[in-house]
Amino acid sequence: MKSLAIFGAVALVASSASAAFTGYSVDRTITAEGNTQYKIYGNWDQSNAVMLNAFNFTQFSGSLNARHQDAGEDADGNPLASWSANVNLLGTAARNNDSWVTVSGSGTSGGNDTALDPSFNYPAGSTDRSFIPVNAGWYDATPGAPNLVLAGGAQGGYRILLMQIVRSGSGDDPIATFGMTMGWKLANTTTALFAGTGQVITIGVPAPGALALLGLAGLAARRRRG
Numbered sequence: 001m002k003s004l005a006i007f008g009a010v011a012l013v014a015s016s017a018s019a020a021f022t023g024y025s026v027d028r029t030i031t032a033e034g035n036t037q038y039k040i041y042g043n044w045d046q047s048n049a050v051m052l053n054a055f056n057f058t059q060f061s062g063s064l065n066a067r068h069q070d071a072g073e074d075a076d077g078n079p080l081a082s083w084s085a086n087v088n089l090l091g092t093a094a095r096n097n098d099s100w101v102t103v104s105g106s107g108t109s110g111g112n113d114t115a116l117d118p119s120f121n122y123p124a125g126s127t128d129r130s131f132i133p134v135n136a137g138w139y140d141a142t143p144g145a146p147n148l149v150l151a152g153g154a155q156g157g158y159r160i161l162l163m164q165i166v167r168s169g170s171g172d173d174p175i176a177t178f179g180m181t182m183g184w185k186l187a188n189t190t191t192a193l194f195a196g197t198g199q200v201i202t203i204g205v206p207a208p209g210a211l212a213l214l215g216l217a218g219l220a221a222r223r224r225r226g
């Protein structure tokens with residue numbers, strides 16, 4: 001009986017120490033300044049996941065049309081748009097209306113423990129930062145610092161913020177789809193795990209005409225079944 005009790009205790013500890021990635025989720029809001037903000041999260045069924053990096057960013061369709069409102073300037077004093085969260089030091093309003101990436105899960109301290117991978121580069125001379133380059137990545141520059149793990153919202157479980165995309169205005173908001181691979185681990189372990197490859201993240205709202213076409217298609221399908 002004692003051996004069974006010990007086995008049961010070990011099984012309980014093992015199950016409580018593990019976590020599984022359950023997918024991505026997206027929150028859409030309109031900021032006080034009237035811009036469209038998307039927060040993209042990685043979701044787990046337990047709170048002991050630790051983000052390491054995101055890589056192999058892939059744009060499947062559409063365009064991010066990302067807005068930037070950074071505090072940085074180039075050598076000529078021109079505004080410098082960047083996906084680095086710690087460039088923006090203008091305060092809460094600016095951060096809420098800026099596009100940036102993070103692995104810390106932080107949306108308040110600016111994710112300043114996040115660094116852009118060398119793959120996160122643009123063509124020489126280009127100033128367009130409305131998109132993320134193909135195969136770009138970002139990573140935790142201060143390993144060991146705890147992530148900000150949040151309750152999972154409508155999806156349940158737990159989630160870590162991975163990026164924020166802001167589009168100018170609240171009108172035209174075309175569909176865009178993209179994906180990435182995440183490196184993560186369980187707290188107090190050293191084994192890297194990978195998740196999210198091939199899963200599609202969607203932002204945007206279908207145009208009214210597209211919704212009407214979808215409605216007509218559904219009506220036609222029901223009539224055929226009838």
